[in-house]
Amino acid sequence: MTTANDLIPIVTEAADLLLDVYSPDARPEGRTYMFAAAERNEKLVLDRLRPALERLRPSARWLDDELETTPLPPGEFWVVDAVEGNVNHVHGMPEWCVTITLIIDSEPVLTVIRQPIGDHTYTATRGEGAFHNGERLRASAKTDLDAAIVSTGQAETGQPGTHRRIGASITAMLDSALVVRAFVPSTFPMLLLAAGQHDVFWQFEPVLPGVAPGLLLVTEAGGVATRIDGSPWRPGASDVLVAAPGLHRAAVDVLSAVAR
Incomplete structure (x- = not known):
């Protein structure tokens, strides 16, 4: 191997x-x-x-x-x-x-x-x-979303519907999390999440090279990776959510309403 x-x-x-x-x-x-x-x-x-x-x-x-x-x-x-x-x-x-x-x-x-x-x-x-x-590396032990640093990534240009969902998701998280950040590229917030310095990351319309490395790092650090609605993530999925284990359910509850 x-x-x-x-x-x-x-x-x-x-x-x-x-x-x-x-x-x-x-x-x-x-x-x-x-x-x-x-x-x-x-x-x-x-x-x-x-x-x-x-x-x-x-x-x-x-x-x-x-x-x-x-x-x-x-x-x-x-x-x-x-x-x-x-x-x-x-x-x-x-x-x-x-x-x-x-x-x-x-x-x-x-x-x-x-x-x-x-x-x-x-x-x-x-x-x-x-x-x-x-x-x-070890993911965060936090269990309260109002103490969490959360982040999202920017989709590629030319996707106005996706951009509206990004904006709505940031607004939803601003009412729920401690700090909300937006990153380019996607790998860096997931590195922070794997290290326990960030707590939640989500992205709409990701490309596989941008999320695959971070997904493996986060899950091997003890975090959780799914779709935004909590269903299993697979290559080709139109969204992704990675989170500290104690915050995943809360993140799904906040974001799933704007994921459609």
Whole structure:
């Protein structure tokens, strides 16, 4: 079986390539520059990652764009976000990383996340726990939503109906939780949730590379991952909810009314 130790050198080398072209002084002037820089970043990483992962596990398929929001067929898939937080990278902000997740028969079983700014490596293996730089992670022990830090992620542009639901969900949580935050990208609030620093995260219309690594980290840290209505999450689901175990039911009660 492929292990986190097999993936750490691969993802670290890829993240270092991004670090070489990163500047905290970057200030893009407009969309043209932003998209050109983002495409450069994606190519830089994928040209290194894809051959390495294909050599490591030849039986695993590569998750193509058309499968990012649909149910997966049986088998093994490499789910990669070459630059999770690409928009942050090109704006000189530190919240970006490279993620690799192995999914087998629609279940995330192994993930490694490398954030070179700050020297952070996160790993999780199904049934073996979640770790940050080798230290075990544990989800929050909170049981009261009014003491919780909760967050959501922004859906991609061009989805006005989804945007309205995001707004309604934030409003609902503002009446129930202690602090409500919105993040881009999705991985970072789930890292905080796995570490017990955040308590609830939800997202409408997620893409699989953006949520698969965090889902495995959170559940291996003792958290719960479902759909927003509390039903089981599977790749292709149109929403996701991850929470500390003592807050999951309360989060479902608040959010399910605006999930439709």
